[in-house]
Amino acid sequence: MLEYINIFYVIFKRDLTLTFREKTDFINSLAFFIIIVLLFPLTFGSKSELLNTIIPGIIWISALLATCLSLETIFRSDFEDGSIEQLVLNRYPLILLVSAKILAHWITFGIPIIVISLTLGVILSLSNEIMMALFITLILGTPILSLLGSVMAVLTMGLHGSMLLSILILPLSMPVLIFSTIAIQNASLGLPIVAETYFLAGILILAITLAPIAAASALRIRLS
Amino acid sequence: MYKWIHQFGSPKYFYDISVRLSKWIAIVCAISFIGGLYGGLVLAPADYQQGDSFRIIYLHVPAAWMSLFVYLVIAFSGAVSLIWHIKITDIIARASAPIGASFTFLALVTGAIWGKPMWGTYWVWDARLTSELILLFLYLGYIALQSAFSDKRIAARAGAILVLIGVINIPIIHYSVEWWSTLHQGPTISKLDKPSIHLTMLIPLLLMVLAFKTFYITTLLIRARSEILEYEYNSSWVKKYVIK
Structure with missing residues (x-):
């Protein structure tokens, strides 16, 4: 048992180290996320009522697109230098090793997305209820994106082009997007968001x- | 039993059977298609609420059913080929995908044409329409993934995983009109209850369902045959067949 925890930690730490040593992919996907979100206030003008209604949805769509970009890198370097074969060939359960990689992806990508989204929400002066709903849906939704996307x-690693991965x-990921935006809409009208939260939590556990x-x-x- | 499965799984046996079967199935398809269209467009009375525009049901409902059915066929054969590595299920899944995508597209288009006079709009973002649209994209993703690999065995098994994940969408589509009360009307025919449709309208509809199903099988067999020839181009029986 201890051995399994140990190997999980080793893989997890390895992926974190790799991400932080080679910062370009990591920074690029987050920069991409911020730029997309900030394009919308520029095009729609800065009327705050309109922004209040559309910005949470835009943050979600941008998170989805940035996930597609960042997921391409999760197995790419391992596939290119052949270390992925060592993962498959060793005697530890592959599910455990893959889970470690997915967790590392969520820590290095999902959590920064949540932090940046909340910061952007403050800058774009979203109301408190919407911020709360945005936080809950992102914290339940981004791990789903990392898991599904992995x-x-x-399936697409080593095939040319990241377009296929996005397709x-x-x-x-549309169900996640739908439940999240419904929750945020309900929150903006002062309605409870319990049902959507449970749905997202259910999808996450699945x-x-x-x-x-x-x-x-x-x-x-x-x-x- | 196992011998039969083994025999059926061999591409040569499947090829021979499908050559013999597909003609008869095509005849059934043609007869039920003509009968269903005549019954639906001429014999059936106009609906008391929707008038003559309800008649598009004879294309819309069978196409929508087949879009789900074909997806389930792909998912089932994907599961079989993941577990037992049977070659013929790879071929069936691969050959079904474009047909299923066409049925989904047909269901969406006929639905939009029906929606214009009934709802006053071609498209609404309700649960059933959205999930059917997602189904179309699932099909397209599957086809794209299939064409990205050069090794067809790996393509089939990778596609199987994708389809099995997407299968969660199927019950959502099927029950969406019952779970959420939306603009889309409730189911016309449910298997356990008495159908909410008169017999003169029901019989052409069932004929059309039969026609669509046999059409699917016919096209599937034709596509599967050419896939088999491509798969097995090295084996002696294919050479014999092509030379003959």
Whole structure:
């Protein structure tokens, strides 16, 4: 058991170190996210009532697009230098190793997205209820994107172009987007958001239990 | 039993069977298509509420059903090929995808044409329309993934994982009109209850459903045959067949 925790930690730490040593991908995807969000106030003018209604949705769409960009990198360097084969060949369960990589992706990508979104919300003067709903949906939704996206990243790794990855991820992440934006709309009208929160939490638990299994078996198929 | 499965799984056997079957299935398709269209467009009375525009149901409902059915076929054969590595299910999944995408597209287009006189708009963002649109994109993603690999075995199994994840969308589409009360009307036919439709309208609809199903099988067999020839281009029976 201790051995498993240890190997999980080793892989997790390795991915964090790699991300922070090679900052360009990490910084680029976050910069991309911020730029997309900030394009909208420029084009729609800075009327705050309009922004209040559309900015949370825009933050969500930008997060989704930035996820597509960042997920391409999650397995790419491992695939290129062949270390992914070592992951598959060693005696530890592959599901565990893949989960460590996904967790590392969420820590290095999902959490910065949440922090930046809340900061942008303050700058663009969103109301408190909307900020709260945005925070809850992002903290439940971004791990779902990392989990789902990692499966797609495995399926498309080494194939040319990141367009294919986006085409696979975007339709499957629409339910998350729909529930999140409904929650934010309800919050802006002062309605409870419990139902949508439960739905997102349910999807998250489903993704935590199934996505690593799917990613591991996809990895075996890709390297067979 | 196992012998039969093994035999059916062999591409040569499937090829021979499909050559013999597809003619008869095509005849059933043609007869039920003509019968269903005549019954639906001429014999059936106009709807008391929707007038003559309800008649598009004879294309819309079968197409929408088939869009779900074909997806389930792909998902089922994907699961089978992941578990048992049967070649023929790879081929069935691969050959079904473009047909299923076309059915989905047809369902969306006929729905939009029906929506204009009934709802006053071609498109609304309600649950069923949105989830059907997602289904179309799932099909397109599957086809794109299939064409990205040069090795067809790996393509089939990678596609199977994608389709099995997307299968969660199917119950959402099916029950969306019951879970959320939206602009889309409720189901016309449910298997357990008495159908909410008169017999003269129902029989052409069932004929059209039969026609769409047999059309799917016919096109599937034709597509699968050419896929088999491509898969098995190295084996001796294909050479014999092509030379003959």
